Amino acid sequence: MAYYTCLLLDVDNTLLDFDAAERAAITDTLEHYGLPHDLEAVQTYHRVNRQLWDSLAKGELNRNKLFAIRFSRVMQALGLPDSGNGREMNEYYEKELSNHADLIPGALNALEELGEVATLAIVSNGATMVQQPRIEASGIGRFMDGVYISEKVGAAKPSAKLFDYCLKDLGLSNRSRVLVVGDDLLADIKGGVNAGLDTCWVNFRNEENKTDVHPKFTVQSYEELYRIVMEPEELENVGVRNRRHTNDI
Structure with a gap:
């Protein structure tokens, strides 16, 4: 036994392999919205996303809040104006992510x-x-x-x-x-x-x-x-x- x-x-x-899935999904998402989607942008997303999930694990925010602010935080980190469609971007990203196994x-x-x-x-x-x-x-x-x-x-x-x-x-x-x-x-x-x-x-x-x-x-x-x-x-x-x-x- x-x-x-x-x-x-x-x-x-x-x-x-979430990292591979994340790279593909965020690159597609940023490109779809006409945003920079080079390596630096992908790395910025990864860093911001990791910080948010760590905050979730620490009980500092909930899932709904994470999904609501994720792309606004990414835009801020990239020095880009927040277009106000962070929720829509998040939904598009999650759909793309679901396609990568x-x-x-x-x-x-x-x-x-x-x-x-x-x-x-x-x-x-x-x-x-x-x-x-x-x-x-x-x-x-x-x-x-x-x-x-x-x-x-x-x-x-x-x-x-x-x-x-x-x-x-x-x-x-x-x-x-x-x-x-x-x-x-x-x-x-x-x-x-x-x-x-x-x-x-x-x-x-x-x-x-x-x-x-x-x-x-x-x-x-x-x-x-x-x-x-x-x-x-x-x-x-x-x-x-x-x-x-x-x-x-």
Whole structure:
């Protein structure tokens, strides 16, 4: 039996390459509105967007506010006049983003391996209209026993309420066998800690942890995640299909 028999997985930059999707979507959006869409503009958007999502994780603003002010903040950062159609731009951007389901290399194989030994579920803060098409198009959804998007549940990471809802819906009670896996320290990892769950920081870029949030585990590859989740006997059987796992929790 695996050390962890349930994995609660983030989507963006954990399974899907959000950075690639973001670059394509914001470039298309800025070009559509006749705005600069060079590398500097894309990087500016990324910086502003990251700051807003960090503020969301800290409870400093809500999702509606984030979507309402995002492009106004971008225009300000680019030194451009605010045209007053930030909401419209945001909707266009989200539609474009939903069309990009770029997989992180090895993600599907990792889910196939992990799904042999554990229950898998998605826990995402992304917008429903963005995440659902990407989950379906990428093929990751077929490995999941549940897909939980904060907008639908009514609670967002790092709130423990989102994880509590997931575990209740999955019928799981022993939190010691559940592992939260994600790339965002302030949302995924802090959320797992808040819910009393073990956490694994997916740090594919080998970034420095500059926060006061401390994951139980850190991995830089899916193979490292196998060694955290699987017992030695299961590791020896990586690649063997139709193994059966039980949720003895």
